[in-house]
Amino acid sequence: MHFKEAKTLLSGSGASYGMNIYRGCTHGCVYCDSRSTCYHFTHPFEDVEVKINAPELLEKALSSKRRRCMIGTGSMSDPYMHCEEDLGLTRRCLEIILKYGCGAAIQTKSDRILRDIDLLDEINREAKCVVQMTLTTWDDELCAKLEPNVCNTKRRVEVLREMRERGIPTVVWLSPLLPFINDTEENISAILQACADAGVKGIICFGMGLTLRDGDREYYYAALDRHFPGLKKKYIERYANAYELPSPDNARLMGLFNSFCEERGIVHTPEECFAWMRELPEKYTQISLFDQSV
Numbered sequence: 001m002h003f004k005e006a007k008t009l010l011s012g013s014g015a016s017y018g019m020n021i022y023r024g025c026t027h028g029c030v031y032c033d034s035r036s037t038c039y040h041f042t043h044p045f046e047d048v049e050v051k052i053n054a055p056e057l058l059e060k061a062l063s064s065k066r067r068r069c070m071i072g073t074g075s076m077s078d079p080y081m082h083c084e085e086d087l088g089l090t091r092r093c094l095e096i097i098l099k100y101g102c103g104a105a106i107q108t109k110s111d112r113i114l115r116d117i118d119l120l121d122e123i124n125r126e127a128k129c130v131v132q133m134t135l136t137t138w139d140d141e142l143c144a145k146l147e148p149n150v151c152n153t154k155r156r157v158e159v160l161r162e163m164r165e166r167g168i169p170t171v172v173w174l175s176p177l178l179p180f181i182n183d184t185e186e187n188i189s190a191i192l193q194a195c196a197d198a199g200v201k202g203i204i205c206f207g208m209g210l211t212l213r214d215g216d217r218e219y220y221y222a223a224l225d226r227h228f229p230g231l232k233k234k235y236i237e238r239y240a241n242a243y244e245l246p247s248p249d250n251a252r253l254m255g256l257f258n259s260f261c262e263e264r265g266i267v268h269t270p271e272e273c274f275a276w277m278r279e280l281p282e283k284y285t286q287i288s289l290f291d292q293s294v
Contacts, residue, residue, distance in 0.1 A: 001048040001083050009057035016070045016278040019058065021089045022077040023049035027109060028149040030223035031176050034076050037215035048083055055092040062100040068127060070280045071097050074107030082149075084112060094119045103128035103280045107173070111151045111159050121166045130201075130277050131163045134173040137182045138190040145227045146182070153191065160198035169201040171273055174257070176210030179238075180231060183208050183247035185256060192260045202267035202276065208253040209246035217241070 079090040123129040137143040177183040261268035
């Protein structure tokens with residue numbers, strides 16, 4: 001990793017902002033869109049760039065705002081990757097978010113977030129906190145190939161359960177589903193049932209498939225060659241250089257997804273999930289352990 005004195009931290013406007021404390025990632029997920037050349041990385045992706053002055057920038061930004069807002073993090077780089085254990089920048093930023101009475105929406109794949117569950121609990125009591133977990137692959141052996149340097153899906157579900165016990169609402173990203181790999185009814189049904197058992201508020205799914213861009217595509221195809229010999233050829237023949245790569249079984253699997261969520265009252269359109277996560281009511285009530293409707 002290397003350090004940088006950043007000039008700004010927050011992006012967005014109004015009642016919802018985003019921040020990325022880190023740039024790059026060490027989780028090694030084979031499908032990561034953040035590797036794409038359109039993001040103009042000038043350093044190797046695993047050589048994580050650390051915005052070492054992130055807490056100071058956040059303090060300055062929030063101290064000048066006239067009203068509370070939601071602060072999201074994790075959209076580009078996981079805020080709980082390995083270096084966070086030593087640097088603690090995410091925790092320091094959460095402390096500042098709490099200080100100014102703002103809300104937080106955090107996206108991660110890592111159980112390291114449990115280190116900060118005390119802060120997340122406080123933020124949720126004072127404003128609003130939403131923990132988002134990405135779940136793609138129920139089978140442990142397959143998960144280790146696709147997301148090699150982070151805890152597996154079953155451990156992430158345990159994190160969701162622990163958040164629920166604290167009354168902290170959770171949202172799952174069911175994305176991406178890789179054609180001919182984890183786009184199966186067995187895989188999706190297992191994840192959906194785990195989400196329901198953990199009492200998630202919502203599940204975000206943009207369709208059964210994935211997207212590939214320059215930079216991301218080459219890394220993904222190299223992983224296919226390592227773990228699934230011959231599959232790259234199948235991809236090229238079917239999708240060529242397309243950006244969107246839908247599962248051949250997309251329609252049926254999306255039907256399964258929609259029916260499952262509707263039957264259990266789980267918010268499941270991206271628009272509804274994002275609208276709810278960005279909302280910070282004047283008076284926010286922490287969810288009851290027995291109330292599935294909040």
